[in-house]
Amino acid sequence: xxxxxxxxxxxxxxxxxxxxxNADEAVAKGCALQCAxxxxxxKVREFSITDTIPFSVSLSWSTEVxxxxxxxxxxxxxxxxxxxxxxxxxxxxHFVLETFYTDPHLLPCPxxxxxxxxxxxxxxxxxxxxxxxxxxxRVNAHGIVSVSSASMVQRVQVEDNxxxxxxxxxxxxxxxxxxxxxxxxxxxxDKSEGETQPHIQIDKQxxxxxxxxxxxxxxxxxDVNPQKLNGELPTHHPPDAKKPKIKVxxxxxxxxxxxxxxxxxxxxxxxxxxxxxxxxxxxxxxxxSNAKNAVEEYVYYFRHKLAGxxxxxxxxxxxxxxxxxxxxxxxxLYDEGEDQPKQVYIDKMQELQKHGLPVEERYQEAEMRDxxxxxxxSKVQNYMKITEDYGNGDEKYIHIDVPDMEKVTxxxxxxxxxxxxxxxxxxxxxxxxxxxVRVAQIRAxxxxxxSTCEPVVSKPKPRVESPVEDNxxxxxxxxxxxxxxxxxxxxxxxxxxxxxxxxxxTNMDLN
Numbered sequence: 336x337x338x339x340x341x342x343x344x345x346x347x348x349x350x351x352x353x354x355x356x357n358a359d360e361a362v363a364k365g366c367a368l369q370c371a372x373x374x375x376x377x378k379v380r381e382f383s384i385t386d387t388i389p390f391s392v393s394l395s396w397s398t399e400v401x402x403x404x405x406x407x408x409x410x411x412x413x414x415x416x417x418x419x420x421x422x423x424x425x426x427x428x429h430f431v432l433e434t435f436y437t438d439p440h441l442l443p444c445p446x447x448x449x450x451x452x453x454x455x456x457x458x459x460x461x462x463x464x465x466x467x468x469x470x471x472x473r474v475n476a477h478g479i480v481s482v483s484s485a486s487m488v489q490r491v492q493v494e495d496n497x498x499x500x501x502x503x504x505x506x507x508x509x510x511x512x513x514x515x516x517x518x519x520x521x522x523x524x525d526k527s528e529g530e531t532q533p534h535i536q537i538d539k540q541x542x543x544x545x546x547x548x549x550x551x552x553x554x555x556x557x558d559v560n561p562q563k564l565n566g567e568l569p570t571h572h573p574p575d576a577k578k579p580k581i582k583v584x585x586x587x588x589x590x591x592x593x594x595x596x597x598x599x600x601x602x603x604x605x606x607x608x609x610x611x612x613x614x615x616x617x618x619x620x621x622x623x624s625n626a627k628n629a630v631e632e633y634v635y636y637f638r639h640k641l642a643g644x645x646x647x648x649x650x651x652x653x654x655x656x657x658x659x660x661x662x663x664x665x666x667x668l669y670d671e672g673e674d675q676p677k678q679v680y681i682d683k684m685q686e687l688q689k690h691g692l693p694v695e696e697r698y699q700e701a702e703m704r705d706x707x708x709x710x711x712x713s714k715v716q717n718y719m720k721i722t723e724d725y726g727n728g729d730e731k732y733i734h735i736d737v738p739d740m741e742k743v744t745x746x747x748x749x750x751x752x753x754x755x756x757x758x759x760x761x762x763x764x765x766x767x768x769x770x771x772v773r774v775a776q777i778r779a780x781x782x783x784x785x786s787t788c789e790p791v792v793s794k795p796k797p798r799v800e801s802p803v804e805d806n807x808x809x810x811x812x813x814x815x816x817x818x819x820x821x822x823x824x825x826x827x828x829x830x831x832x833x834x835x836x837x838x839x840x841t842n843m844d845l846n
Contacts (some may be wrong), residue, residue, distance in 0.1 A: 348443050348444075349443070350443075351564050355486050358592055378397070385415055386416050386417075386478075387413040387414060387415055388411060388413070388414050388416050388474060389412070389413070390436050390437070390438065390441060390442065391408055391412040391436065391437040391438065392408070392414075392434060392435070392436060392437065392474070392480050393406050393408045393409065393434070393435055393436075393437045394406065394407060394408075394409045394422070394432060394433070394472060395407075395433045395435070396424070397430045397431045398430075408437055409422075409472055410474055416474045416476060416478055417473070417475050418474050418732065419468055419471055419472070419473040419474075420471070420472050420473075421471050421472075422469070422470045422472060423467060423469050424466070424467075424468045424469075424470065425465040425466070426457050426466065426468050427457070427459040428457050429453060429455045429457050430452055430453075430454055430457075431451060431452070431453050431454075432451070432452045432472075432482055433450070433451050433452075434449040434450055434452070434472070434480050434482070435447050435448045435449055436449070446595060446596075448595045449480055449594070450480075450481065450592055450594040450595055451592070452481070452590050452591070452592050453590065453591040453593075454468065455588060456487075456589055457588065458487075460489070466485070466487055467488035468486070468487050469485065469487075469585070470484075470485050471483050471484045479572045482592070483627060484587065484590070485588040485590055486585040486586060486587055486588060487585070487588055488584075489583070490582070490583050491581065491584070512599075530684065552810065557657065566596060608678070609824055616729070623675075623676065623677040626680035626681055626684070627675075627680050628685060629680070630668065630683050630687070630806075632682050633688075633691075634664050634665050634668075636772065637657070637661060638661050641654065641657065641658070645695070645698055648694050648697045648698050648701070648766045648767050649694050650767045653694070656690065657690050660686075660687065660690060661687075663685060664683060667683075679832070691703075697767065697769070700770050700773065700774055701766060701770075703774045704761070704770070704772070704777065707777040707778060708754060708757075708758060710781060711750065711777065711780060711784065712751075714785070715750055715751050715754070718746075718747045718784075718788045718792065719747055719751075721743070721792050722740060722743060722744050722747065725740050732792070734794070734796045734797055735791060735792075739791045740791065742787065743787070743791050743792065746787045746788055747788065750783075753780060767829060
């Protein structure tokens with residue numbers, strides 16, 4: 336659907352682009368079929384989709400000096416992808432792998448080479464023999480063939496099992512490479528069998544390691560001690576000598592890739608810069624389009640409001656002026672203003688708002704003014720009732736000081752007087768005239784009323800101590816308890832007076 340993409344495809348393949356397929360319909364059918372598969376209500380036939388590569392791919396590699404270059408087809412036509420194959424080589428130094436399409440005449444383009452890959456940092460074994468190198472060739476889900484990885488198999492002698500175990504732990508922690516143990520005889524046998532021809536191994540599971548190739552079967556065999564055969568010891572070994580063991584480790588090798596269709600660094604940076612410029616252009620165009628749409632929306636919005644809620648808040652002269660401005664702006668948008676810079680639309684929007692905002696403010700003031708007046712009146716009546724209860728000696732407010740209550744009474748009277756005057760002045764004006772009192776002024780008056788009266792009327796009563804608390808204080812104070820006992824001793828009861836009269840005279844002066 337994108338003309339630039341169509342042009343590039345036509346230029347590359349040299350053929351006209353077919354646009355008969357309805358992409359939306361194909362996607363919709365695929366989604367409906369997938370939903371039917373997942374749903375337990377419908378039953379559909381089992382089917383699978385397999386991606387394949389349309390052309391066969393071969394691999395060639397450089398051999399030793401004075402030997403011809405060998406090649407082999409690794410992915411046939413219509414081969415499944417993604418897929419990986421592991422190839423085993425025996426080399427003493429770096430070598431080159433080349434990937435190319437097997438049948439160049441079947442390609443839509445004249446270039447059949449895919450890329451050149453150089454496996455580096457290969458070092459021979461300690462005895463100068465060739466080292467085993469495993470190369471993984473992979474075709475990904477997009478059908479792109481590449482040499483994804485290469486590893487070198489090194490063999491190192493260890494003295495005993497303990498040293499080998501500790502060395503393996505260190506290698507696994509640092510390089511995460513698997514290790515194997517083999518006898519010296521198996522090692523020599525493996526060399527003789529594998530040096531003649533590279534071995535191709537299929538990597539069936541993409542996320543797991545490849546299965547061992549026939550070249551490495553001997554590496555997994557268990558150790559056999561020839562010294563114990565027939566109960567005899569060879570004469571060339573000491574009685575207690577241990578056979579040398581070999582630790583095999585895989586070392587990752589760097590690969591230098593030179594792809595035929597790969598862009599150079601300078602060209603790639605140029606394209607990235609062009610992409611950034613196009614992104615900026617898209618952003619500017621989006622902002623310009625949004626500014627234009629905002630002007631158009633405001634024209635339709637204000638015209639609708641002007642014939643509805645805003646009708647009583649504009650006079651006849653303003654209505655005519657605003658209507659003409661809206662019509663002119665609408666005609667300008669579909670004529671000269673079809674493709675203008677962003678700033679032009681912003682200026683046009685400011686011109687419209689210059690005439691429309693006063694009308695909107697008058698409407699919003701009228702909507703909020705009556706609600707705020709009702710709220711202030713309700714609070715004033717509440718505080719007036721509290722002052723009346725205070726004058727009648729209500730126990731709820733008897734603890735409040737007289738000066739504080741007089742302050743509340745004065746604030747309530749002033750607020751009520753201000754509300755009545757503001758309402759009377761506002762009622763004399765028409766809706767399209769500027770209001771005498773603003774919503775902000777009413778809110779400020781309401782806040783002033785609350786800050787003056789609420790702390791006074793919500794003042795808590797002082798705490799009164801109960802008799803139980805007095806008794807507890809007396810028990811806690813020993814001096815007060817002693818004084819009470821002394822007073823009890825000075826009191827003479829009537830029984831004591833009678834006893835004193837019977838037993839003897841009482842020293843009393845009678846009046």
